[in-house]
Amino acid sequence: MVDGLYGKPVYVAIGGEARLPEFSKGDLVTVSPPSLDPRSSDLTIDKIARVNGGRYSATIHLSADKSARPEFIDAHIRRLEALRRQKVVSREADGSWRVRGDYLDQVQAYEKQMAERRPVSIERHGSLTLRQMQTAMGSTWLDEHLRDVDDNLDARGFGAEVETARAARRSYLMKQGIIEKAQRRLRQTDLDTLKTRDLDDAGAFLSDKLGKAYAGALQKGRIDGVYRESIDRASGRFAVIERAKDFSLVPWRDVLERNRGKTVSGLVRPDGVSWRLTKGRGIS
Secondary structure, eight states: OOOOSSOOOEEEOSSSSSGGGGGGGOEEEEEOOOOSSSSSHHHHHHHHHHHHTEEEEEHHHHHOOOOOOOHHHHHHHHHHHHTTTTTEEETTTTOOOOOTTTHHHHHHHHHHHHHHSSOOOOEEEEEEOOOTTTOOOSSOOOHHHHHHHOOOOTTTTTTHHHHHHOOOOOHHHHHHHSTTTOOOOOOOHHHHHHHHHHHHHHHHHHHHTSSSSSEEEOOOOHHHHHHHEEEEETTTEEEEEEEESSEEEEOOOOOOHHTSSSEEEEEEETTEEEEEEEEOOOOO
């Protein structure tokens, strides 16, 4: 049961009790239906296969798009590997992939099957309570709400609590000199400022702990190093990527946990990080 913003509880079928341990009472969450549309990677795979006799490979992809980076092509390979286990595609002896003419139809059927098991997507907005978000030095869900949503004077129930928190958050941000008094909506630059301050504080603490310099939170580009640990901040969960002389902080993903202490490589983009995980040793 989710207490919505409009004064009414919403009962959500989440796809079985196995998912319940992911969430705790009081968590701030956004619940949405899963997308059944083909992913952009599926459209690319289908397009390339159609003009190459129903075959896809990294070499064929690079021939079709010479600007494609290895991490981008790797993401398509991972997608195909997942679909191979569902018998949507097959892998040839030479490492290429056999993609049928009805690939997109097969993918849609697979996504519908997955949606029956997990009928909704649930995003948990960090570990802070709504009250803690009011004075947090970081970019939180409350800041996103102030960026994206106008004031709602008719809000009831939990929505009324959010309206109270919005006013308190504005007051705090004005005292910190981050926004101006007349500013009603937050700008993305305001959220960026909050996130930078949050991660700079985390970097200073970790620098003493690791005895290495903090190289800053990487916003885009390649990241290489050893995954040491994850840290929870007001702005979310971040991975500590350590190198010989310094370390960086990047958005965390659960796929990293099986590679803790190992060398990882990824491509940081505005929407997250695409990881290439190896079996290499960590920094001694």
